[in-house]
Every structure is written in structure tokens, then in C-alpha cells.
Amino acid sequence: QVQLVESGGGFVRPGDSLGLSCAASGRTFRDYFVAWFRQAPGKEREFVAVVSWSGGATEYANSVQGRFTISRDNAKSMVYLQMNSLKAEDTAVYYCAADRAPQPVRVGLSYDYWGQGTQVTVSS
Numbered sequence: 001q002v003q004l005v006e007s008g009g010g011f012v013r014p015g016d017s018l019g020l021s022c023a024a025s026g027r028t029f030r031d032y033f034v035a036w037f038r039q040a041p042g043k044e045r046e047f048v049a050v051v052s053w054s055g056g057a058t059e060y061a062n063s064v065q066g067r068f069t070i071s072r073d074n075a076k077s078m079v080y081l082q083m084n085s086l087k088a089e090d091t092a093v094y095y096c097a098a099d100r101a102p103q104p105v106r107v108g109l110s111y112d113y114w115g116q117g118t119q120v121t122v123s124s
Helices: none
Strands: 003-007 010-012 018-025 033-039 046-051 058-060 068-073 078-083 092-099 118-122
Touching: 003 092, 018 033, 018 092, 018 118, 033 078, 046 068, 046 078, 058 068, 078 092
Parallel strands: 010 118
Antiparallel strands: 003 018, 018 078, 033 046, 033 092, 046 058, 068 078, 092 118
């Protein structure tokens, strides 16, 4: 079993950068894919990015490709989401999620474990 706790959210201006962290507990963390999802008010939850067990493979939503970077440090049981060139439309609650073998990786229902979320607000 894995427990996830997100941190790093906040209020930023358009064009700014922000880094999110997801701290995981559980000895088998390295066996899990970890993804970031987000949900804006009144909208469906959407996939943002995912990283494989080793960190060697990543996928991104088209809307964040080239601006966001997902990474992980298995020794520290941490996953990170570096967000650059933030836009107002990136405003949402961001969640990290984990699963041993999510299929499909971009669908939230594929993940068994979720954090509580952290708010990111981008506004001028």
C-alpha cells in the first residue's frame, strides 16, 4: 500500500514557475507508476503527466508538454512536477496518484492510490 502527500502549491503570476512534490510512504514505492492529475472548478479531472517505475519513461498531456517536467527520486520516495511558463488555465487542484500497472496510464480510474491534493492558482 502507498500513501501520498502533495505539497508545493500556491499563488503565482502567469509566466512564473512552481514546483510540486509528492511524498510517498511504503517500502515498494519503486514498484509504482506515479502520475499527476488536476481538477479545475467545474471541470473534469484531467491527466497531466506520468512517470514509470524507474523514471525512465514519461508522458505528458498536450496542454503541458514542453512546460512541465515530471521526475522521481526512488531513494527518497518522492515524485516532482516542475511547472514552468504557467498560465491561468493551469489553475486547479493537483493530485498525485500511484498504481503498480495503470492501464490506460492517462485515466484516473487506473490508479488505486491518491493524495489529498494541493491548490495551484495562476492569476495576474
